């Protein structure tokens with residue numbers, strides 16, 4: 001039941017699942033891999049449960 005997001009870096013194309021805390025950390029400090037500054041648009045909600 002936790003907030004989950006998919007972070008899709010526009011610079012290095014990493015795609016990882018993150019929670020709200022890590023999301024805000026990435027928004028604050030940049031991509032975990034390439035340190036690119038990213039905005040909220042780099043996050044999306046994981047699509048799940050509708051298959």
Ligand SMILES: [Zn+2]
Nearest residue numbers: 009012031034
């Ligand atoms: Zn990156």
